[in-house]
Amino acid sequence: MKIIDLRSDTVTHPTEEMRRAMYEAKVGDDVYGEDPTVNALEELAARMMKKEAALFTASGTMSNLLAVLSQTKRGDEIIVGSEAHMLWYEVGGASALGGVVLRTVPNKPDGRIDLAGIESAIRGKNIHFPQTTLLCLENTHNRCGGAVLTPEYTAAAARLAHQHGLRVHLDGARIFNAAVALGVPASELVKEADSVAFCLSKGLSAPVGSLLCGTRDFVNSARKWRKMIGGGMRQAGIIAAAGIVALKTMIERLAEDRENARRLAHGLSRIPGIIMPRYEVATNIVMFEINRAVPGLEFLRQAEARGVKLSHRGGQQFRAVTHRMVSAADIDEALS
Numbered sequence: 631m632k633i634i635d636l637r638s639d640t641v642t643h644p645t646e647e648m649r650r651a652m653y654e655a656k657v658g659d660d661v662y663g664e665d666p667t668v669n670a671l672e673e674l675a676a677r678m679m680k681k682e683a684a685l686f687t688a689s690g691t692m693s694n695l696l697a698v699l700s701q702t703k704r705g706d707e708i709i710v711g712s713e714a715h716m717l718w719y720e721v722g723g724a725s726a727l728g729g730v731v732l733r734t735v736p737n738k739p740d741g742r743i744d745l746a747g748i749e750s751a752i753r754g755k756n757i758h759f760p761q762t763t764l765l766c767l768e769n770t771h772n773r774c775g776g777a778v779l780t781p782e783y784t785a786a787a788a789r790l791a792h793q794h795g796l797r798v799h800l801d802g803a804r805i806f807n808a809a810v811a812l813g814v815p816a817s818e819l820v821k822e823a824d825s826v827a828f829c830l831s832k833g834l835s836a837p838v839g840s841l842l843c844g845t846r847d848f849v850n851s852a853r854k855w856r857k858m859i860g861g862g863m864r865q866a867g868i869i870a871a872a873g874i875v876a877l878k879t880m881i882e883r884l885a886e887d888r889e890n891a892r893r894l895a896h897g898l899s900r901i902p903g904i905i906m907p908r909y910e911v912a913t914n915i916v917m918f919e920i921n922r923a924v925p926g927l928e929f930l931r932q933a934e935a936r937g938v939k940l941s942h943r944g945g946q947q948f949r950a951v952t953h954r955m956v957s958a959a960d961i962d963e964a965l966s
């Protein structure tokens with residue numbers, strides 16, 4: 631049976647061109663800084679984000695953790711949105727390994743965090759308080775249904791944070807989905823952030839990897855932390871090669887994923903018993919609920935038995951993510 635896998639864009643396989651590039655990749659020992667393909671990928675990423683330097687890491691989770699380890703000290707407090715991936719899905723790494731407190735401020739449904747909320751969460755000088763040192767934003771916003779932060783919002787939030795002496799990290803796992811949706815270069819969306827993480831292994835279809843970008847000093851520090859947590863990857867050019875192909879060939883096509891997500895959302899909204907959120911689908915993530923006629927787990931099981939895989943968010947709530955391995959015809963089939 632054909633499977634239409636809408637659980638995540640992380641399920642995408644590398645393209646033929648990526649596989650060829652991996653086979654042919656020139657490699658060296660990256661811990662010595664001698665892997666030419668890793669170096670080329672890091673330079674390309676830094677150029678695309680208009681940052682001084684970049685670091686190739688194993689995953690988005692690792693990049694976000696390194697951003698915390700490199701920009702805070704134990705006992706600090708960092709501000710994250712109440713729906714942040716860093717809070718929900720990164721195993722508490724920032725606290726467990728970075729020793730920081732995660733202070734949450736509510737995310738709005740569109741992924742933003744209210745600026746006044748950020749300002750009031752920043753700790754004043756008081757012997758009892760931890761020091762607030764980092765603000766973390768997310769673009770696109772996973773749990774807010776792939777919502778997009780505009781350059782203006784990001785710049786305003788960053789300005790506010792900087793005024794209070796905080797640094798700003800942007801979890802841009804799907805930053806290119808945001809860039810394509812807004813029709814702006816990704817560098818515009820990360821301009822005011824001190825550090826930005828983005829993923830190669832989601833909609834861009836590379837098999838593994840993420841990049842963490844920022845100043846050269848920041849990246850040097852993150853490189854050291856990466857070594858400590860076991861992320862020195864030796865002949866990583868084999869996987870970096872696919873990343874280069876991803877950045878050179880896979881960004882524009884994200885527009886297709888957005889169209890398919892809209893097609894899916896439109897179709898779902900016409901099915902009795904399915905409840906759609908009121909906001910428009912911004913990128914490649916579609917959130918929906920089903921009414922109580924069928925228990926959520928049963929719906930999940932029945933959809934899967936018919937070849938449609940979905941993410942279950944708990945209760946009656948589901949997530950579907952479009953990607954390169956799902957066509958418009960697949961969306962129609964999933965709907966039917």
Ligand code: TLP
Nearest residue numbers: 638640689690691692715719772801803
């Ligand atoms: N998100 C995954 C799961 O972890 C939920 C998914 O299927 O969406 N930041 C954001 C905004 C993400 O969505 C993800 C992955 C990450 C970071 C972590 O990336 P990886 O999976 O490479 O560690």
